[in-house]
Amino acid sequence: MDLANTLKRRIEELSSIGNDPTGGMTRLLYTDSWKAAQNWVVEELQSFGMETAFDEVGNLFGRKEGSESKKTILSGSHIDTVVNGGTLDGQFGVIAAMTAMEYLIDTYGQPKKALEVISMAEEEGSRFPTVFWGSKNFVGEAINKDVEGIVDSNGAEFVSEMRRQGFDFKEKQTRREDIDAFVEIHIEQGNVLENEGLQIGVVNNIAGQRRYTVVLKGQANHAGTTPMGYRHDAVYGFAKICHESIEKAKAVGDPLVLTFGKVEPKPNTVNVVPGEVLFTIDCRHTDADELVRFTTDLEKRIEEISQELGLTAEVDLWMDEAPVPMNDQIVSTIEAQAKKGDYSYKMMHSGAGHDSQVIAPHYPTAMIFVPSINGISHNPAEETKFEDLVEGVKILADTLYELAY
Amino acid sequence: MDLANTLKRRIEELSSIGNDPTGGMTRLLYTDSWKAAQNWVVEELQSFGMETAFDEVGNLFGRKEGSESKKTILSGSHIDTVVNGGTLDGQFGVIAAMTAMEYLIDTYGQPKKALEVISMAEEEGSRFPTVFWGSKNFVGEAINKDVEGIVDSNGAEFVSEMRRQGFDFKEKQTRREDIDAFVEIHIEQGNVLENEGLQIGVVNNIAGQRRYTVVLKGQANHAGTTPMGYRHDAVYGFAKICHESIEKAKAVGDPLVLTFGKVEPKPNTVNVVPGEVLFTIDCRHTDADELVRFTTDLEKRIEEISQELGLTAEVDLWMDEAPVPMNDQIVSTIEAQAKKGDYSYKMMHSGAGHDSQVIAPHYPTAMIFVPSINGISHNPAEETKFEDLVEGVKILADTLYELAY
Numbered sequence: 001m002d003l004a005n006t007l008k009r010r011i012e013e014l015s016s017i018g019n020d021p022t023g024g025m026t027r028l029l030y031t032d033s034w035k036a037a038q039n040w041v042v043e044e045l046q047s048f049g050m051e052t053a054f055d056e057v058g059n060l061f062g063r064k065e066g067s068e069s070k071k072t073i074l075s076g077s078h079i080d081t082v083v084n085g086g087t088l089d090g091q092f093g094v095i096a097a098m099t100a101m102e103y104l105i106d107t108y109g110q111p112k113k114a115l116e117v118i119s120m121a122e123e124e125g126s127r128f129p130t131v132f133w134g135s136k137n138f139v140g141e142a143i144n145k146d147v148e149g150i151v152d153s154n155g156a157e158f159v160s161e162m163r164r165q166g167f168d169f170k171e172k173q174t175r176r177e178d179i180d181a182f183v184e185i186h187i188e189q190g191n192v193l194e195n196e197g198l199q200i201g202v203v204n205n206i207a208g209q210r211r212y213t214v215v216l217k218g219q220a221n222h223a224g225t226t227p228m229g230y231r232h233d234a235v236y237g238f239a240k241i242c243h244e245s246i247e248k249a250k251a252v253g254d255p256l257v258l259t260f261g262k263v264e265p266k267p268n269t270v271n272v273v274p275g276e277v278l279f280t281i282d283c284r285h286t287d288a289d290e291l292v293r294f295t296t297d298l299e300k301r302i303e304e305i306s307q308e309l310g311l312t313a314e315v316d317l318w319m320d321e322a323p324v325p326m327n328d329q330i331v332s333t334i335e336a337q338a339k340k341g342d343y344s345y346k347m348m349h350s351g352a353g354h355d356s357q358v359i360a361p362h363y364p365t366a367m368i369f370v371p372s373i374n375g376i377s378h379n380p381a382e383e384t385k386f387e388d389l390v391e392g393v394k395i396l397a398d399t400l401y402e403l404a405y
Numbered sequence: 406m407d408l409a410n411t412l413k414r415r416i417e418e419l420s421s422i423g424n425d426p427t428g429g430m431t432r433l434l435y436t437d438s439w440k441a442a443q444n445w446v447v448e449e450l451q452s453f454g455m456e457t458a459f460d461e462v463g464n465l466f467g468r469k470e471g472s473e474s475k476k477t478i479l480s481g482s483h484i485d486t487v488v489n490g491g492t493l494d495g496q497f498g499v500i501a502a503m504t505a506m507e508y509l510i511d512t513y514g515q516p517k518k519a520l521e522v523i524s525m526a527e528e529e530g531s532r533f534p535t536v537f538w539g540s541k542n543f544v545g546e547a548i549n550k551d552v553e554g555i556v557d558s559n560g561a562e563f564v565s566e567m568r569r570q571g572f573d574f575k576e577k578q579t580r581r582e583d584i585d586a587f588v589e590i591h592i593e594q595g596n597v598l599e600n601e602g603l604q605i606g607v608v609n610n611i612a613g614q615r616r617y618t619v620v621l622k623g624q625a626n627h628a629g630t631t632p633m634g635y636r637h638d639a640v641y642g643f644a645k646i647c648h649e650s651i652e653k654a655k656a657v658g659d660p661l662v663l664t665f666g667k668v669e670p671k672p673n674t675v676n677v678v679p680g681e682v683l684f685t686i687d688c689r690h691t692d693a694d695e696l697v698r699f700t701t702d703l704e705k706r707i708e709e710i711s712q713e714l715g716l717t718a719e720v721d722l723w724m725d726e727a728p729v730p731m732n733d734q735i736v737s738t739i740e741a742q743a744k745k746g747d748y749s750y751k752m753m754h755s756g757a758g759h760d761s762q763v764i765a766p767h768y769p770t771a772m773i774f775v776p777s778i779n780g781i782s783h784n785p786a787e788e789t790k791f792e793d794l795v796e797g798v799k800i801l802a803d804t805l806y807e808l809a810y
Contacts, residue, residue, distance in 0.1 A: 190630025207629060211675055221780055223664035223687045224612060224756030225595025228655045230780075235665050236651045242644035250633045259628035260640050261675045263668050263682075270616055270666045270685040277668075280675040282628045351629030375626055375635075 001106040003099060003397075004390050010095045011389075014040060015087040024084040024380030028127035028152070030058070030161040037079050041094060041119045048102040050117065057137045058121040058167040062098065064105060066113040066404065071180040073111070073404040074363070075100070075396065076118035078134055078355055082126040086382020088187045092370075092389065094119045096185045100397035104405070111404040113180060121167075123355050128158045135358035140175035179363040181330055181403050184356045185396050186367060187384055191375030192348060199391045200345035201369030202334045206357045207255060207284040207349055208323035210295045214241075215314040216306060220267060220275025232310040234277040235265050240305050242279070245298050255286045255349050256294060286323045286349045323349075324357040330366035330403075337398035343391060368396055406511040408504060408802075409795050415500045416794075419445060420492040429489040429785030433532035433557070435463070435566040442484050446499060446524045453507040455522065462542045463526040463572040467503065469510060471518040471809065476585040478516070478809040479768070480505070480801065481523035483539055483760055487531040491787020493592045497775075497794065499524045501590045505802035509810070516809035518585060526572075528760050533563045540763035545580035584768040586735055586808050589761045590801050591772060592789055596780030597753060604796045605750035606774030607739045611762045612660060612689040612754055613728035615700045619707060620719040625672060625680025637715040639682040640670050645710050647684070650703050660691045660754050661699060691728045691754045729762040735771035735808075742803035748796060773801055 017037045018027030027033045038060050042052045045062030052062045060079070063072075077093025097117045104111065120134030128150050136142040147158045162168065193201050218232030242260045249258035259282040265274040281298070285291035299315055306313040331347075338345040350356075350367060359365050370392035373383040422442045423432030432438045443465050447457045450467030457467045465484070468477075482498025502522045509516065525539030533555050541547040552563045567573060593599075598606050623637030647665045654663035664687040670679040686703070690696035704720055711718040736752075743750040755761075755772060764770050775797035778788040 188630060189627050190632075191626070191635055192630070192632060195635060209629065213675075221596070222594050222757060222782065223666055224614065224662065224689050224758070225593060225597070226662065226756070226780060227595075227597060227659050228651075228662060229658070230596055230600060233651070233664070235668060236647065239644040239647035239651070239665070242641065243648040246633075246638070246641045246644070253634070254632050257629065257631065257633060259638070259676070259678050260644070261628055261670070261677050261679060262673050263640060263670050263679075264673070265666070265668050268667050268669070270618075270687050271664070272666050273664050274666060274668075282676050284629050351631070352627060353629070375631060377627065 001103055003103050003393060006102065007095065007099050007390060007393055008386065010044065010099060011087060011092070014091050014095060018081065020084055022084060024086055025081050026083050026085065027079070027081045029080050029122040029133065030165045034080060035165050038119060041079065044098055045117060048105065054167070055137065056168055056170045057133065057162065058165065059134050059138055060119040062117040064101065064111065064115045067110045068112040070114065070178055072114040072116045072178045073400055074116045074118055074179055074182045075184065075400060076120065077184050077186060078120040078123035080122045080124050080126065082124050082378045084380060085378055086380060088382055088384055089189070089377050090123060092187060093185050096393045096396055100393050100400055103397050104401055108401065108405055113404045115400060115404050120355055127152045130158070132355065132358045135355040137170055139359055139362045140173040141358070142170070142173060144169045175362060182356065182359050182363050182365045183330065183334070183396065183399055184354060184367045185392050186354060186369060187377060187382070188369040188372045189352050189375065189377035190372065193346070193369060193371035194373065194375065196346065198344045198346050199371065199388050200338055200343045200395055201348045202331060202338060202345055203350050203367035203369055204326050204331045204347055205286040205349040206324040206326070206354060207286050207351050208288055208291045209282065209284045209319060209321050209353070210291060210317060211319035212281040213278065213316045213318060214281065214302060215276065215278050216311045217276050218274070218309070218311045221273040223271040223273055226273055231273050233273050234311060235274040237305055237309045237311045238263065238277045238279055241302055245301065252294065256290065257284050257351060284351055288322045291323070324360050326356070326360060326366040327364035330364050333402050334366055334368060334395065334399050337395055337402060341395060341398055343395055368392060406508055408508050408798060411507065412500065412504050412795060412798055413791065415449065415504060416492060416497070419496050419500060423486065425489055427489060429491055430486050431488050431490065432484070432486045434485050434527040434538065435570050439485060440570050443524060446484065449503055450522060453510065459572070460542065461573055461575045462538065462567065463570065464539050464543055465524040467522040469506065469516065469520045472515045473517040475519065475583055477519045477521045477583045478805055479521045479523055479584055479587045480589065480805060481525065482589050482591060483525040483528035485527045485529050485531065487529050487783045489785060490783055491785060493787055493789055494594070494782050495528060497592060498590050501798045501801055505798050505805055508802050509806055513806065513810055518809045520805060520809050525760055532557045535563070537760065537763045540760040542575055544764055544767045545578040546763070547575070547578060549574045580767060587761065587764050587768050587770040588735065588739070588801065588804055589759060589772045590797050591759060591774060592777045592782060592787070593774040594757050594777050594780065594782035596777065598751070598774060598776035599778065599780065601751065603749045603751050604776065604793050605743055605748045605800055606753045607736060607743060607750055608755050608772035608774055609731050609736045609752055610691040610754040611729040611731070611759060612691050612756050613693055613696045614687065614689040614724060614726050615696060615722060616724035617686040618683065618721045618723060619686065620681065620683050621711060621716045622681050623679070623714070623716045626678040628676040628678055631678055636678050638678050639716060640679040642710055642714045642716045643668060643682045643684055646707055650706065657699065661695065662689050662756060689756055693727045696728070729765050731761070731765060731771040732769035735769050738807050739771055739773060739800065739804050742800055742807060746800060746803055748800055773797060
């Protein structure tokens with residue numbers, strides 16, 4: 001079996017399902033293109049002898065039984081995309097898993113433990129206001145009432161769309177007892193590997209994140225007739241908070257990141273002192289205590305600066321996810337393969353969220369990253385050098401071999 | 406003649422012309438409500454014996470000849486409003502002028518020099534992309550080709566709208582030789598008088614202003630996967646520029662003002678490091694050299710900070726108006742009346758633009774301010790205590806008496 005050519009064909013074929021005329025790929029949960037993609041995965045899995053099955057909600061599994069054990073070594077990722085996404089986020093992890101397993105079975109025959117591919121129904125949260133629907137159902141943590149009644153931007157209901165594609169709620173949230181390891185390969189979606197000229201990232205932690213929406217209120221005033229001393233300038237308050245705290249975040253350095261991504265002043269006009277500004281904060285760190293300490297200090301500074309400038313601040317912490325460490329043993333296994341195979345690699349954390357963070361608390365889990373050109377993802381320009389994709393599949397195969405044979 | 410009651414009635418009557426169902430008053434150049442307002446002014450002027458005349462473009466004049474001289478003491482303001490404006494900006498200056506003059510004629514008979522009211526066609530720039538159309542035609546500075554071809558937001562043409570109301574271009578831009586003084590009374594549109602508990606502002610200068618649009622370009626990146634050291638964060642660049650330069654402007658203090666009114670990051674999303682931000686700068690000062698010095702330093706800092714953070718900056722200076730000093734003698738005359746009449750007053754500059762800045766280079770000009778409650782204008786909530794309006798009309802009458810009798 002020609003690993004590189006099979007990989008290439010599979011990426012091309014799967015990328016043709018969900019082509020978006022407005023750019024890139026759009027393959028949203030429970031749409032027809034999503035179903036077509038899962039069906040394509042079924043055929044590919046069956047083509048090299050895997051037994052396939054969907055669970056109730058539409059997660060797809062392909063299984064090759066082990067000769068000595070019912071225990072399972074699992075690999076895969078999610079099949080859904082963002083709107084106008086690229087051809088690697090999610091689906092590369094599914095294709096890489098099946099290609100690595102086909103290569104192993106082709107080369108070494110039946111494994112001792114079962115090898116299993118998972119093509120998860122949903123991770124992106126790009127159609128309905130819910131995320132990790134696939135992985136949460138897999139580990140038995142999904143909450144049905146969270147999606148009852150939710151609709152997409154066209155008003156289509158989650159539940160009726162799920163049923164339209166032949167799926168339904170799990171009767172009971174159960175978890176499997178046979179999973180010995182889960183390994184997910186994914187594009188980095190950042191520029192660390194590229195900047196450091198490396199092909200492989202061995203992921204030992206998924207950063208925790210806290211997201212805030214802050215509204216500063218001051219007083220809108222005429223930009224010409226209001227002396228500086230009489231102003232309550234909300235944008236000035238934002239600028240002071242943003243400037244000061246990014247300086248601080250730079251001084252703290254890796255793995256802390258801090259982003260003020262959205263800024264919306266009112267009335268947003270050249271000649272009016274802004275009376276209000278809404279902005280967001282996204283802060284991530286691999287250490288739970290450090291994340292809380294930094295953001296708590298930041299909350300305090302927002303309060304202090306607001307008081308100093310005669311503003312009021314509404315601070316809404318609407319996302320608070322703790323870091324998720326990867327399993328030491330699986331991480332070591334991957335690193336050992338990297339050393340043995342002389343891959344160029346580094347140990348690193350993931351700043352982005354992944355299915356692995358949902359799965360890791362339940363089963364020994366780790367991730368492998370391949371470089372993203374210019375760190376771009378969630379974009380039609382998402383790309384990885386093909387040789388880097390091949391290297392990724394190879395180290396995944398090496399790792400699965402170590403775990404299953 | 407009862408000055409206060411006449412003033413009250415006139416404000417009420419004129420405010421009923423151009424009532425906007427969406428809030429406040431909207432009386433845009435060459436609309437029917439604009440014409441109705443000018444016609445109302447005609448009737449009021451004629452009611453106390455003034456001779457009225459429109460010029461070619463629709464500026465309206467009401468004149469009472471002097472007994473000893475053909476020289477003219479002129480007062481007034483503009484009749485147009487912004488969209489959803491208040492009931493004082495502009496029209497208070499027209500009503501105050503006619504009411505003060507009626508009071509003077511009623512009390513003291515014919516003046517020595519002519520008294521003349523001007524109700525200018527347009528100042529706000531709120532219908533067509535042109536400002537000071539009224540005052541510029543009055544002083545012979547309007548440029549016809551600047552308005553040929555311009556349209557309002559509904560596509561109506563400036564020239565056809567002008568002609569529809571019975572007006573047309575001046576055949577030749579001429580200026581009158583008889584104007585001895587122009588005094589404009591206006592609401593402050595700021596909160597200085599209110600904060601200092603004063604009723605009258607004697608305006609000695611109209612601030613110059615420079616306005617910029619700046620675009621900072623960096624690189625949009627994933628907020629989780631891009632370490633602080635690999636970022637080119639455009640919003641961080643904005644925050645540094647804004648924070649630093651407002652601190653500096655506060656240290657310089659009055660009469661310098663600096664506003665960052667508009668901020669528009671791209672893509673403006675919580676979890677993306679902003680790759681671009683557009684923002685505006687509005688800077689004003691009464692001293693031309695100081696204005697240029699401060700903004701030139703600011704331009705330099707934008708360049709330096711951009712280089713430091715790996716951003717590029719496009720800096721567009723699209724408005725550059727020099728300060729306009731008021732005429733010393735007219736200012737002194739107003740101040741003398743303020744002292745004599747024991748008005749609570751201060752000498753101050755105007756941070757906003759006014760017809761007076763167009764007229765001042767041609768004729769001895771000064772302005773009188775009355776307080777704005779909460780500094781609000783260009784808004785249905787625009788308001789001034791009625792007793793402050795009365796005080797304003799009284800000091801205007803005192804001043805016109807001094808100049809014309």
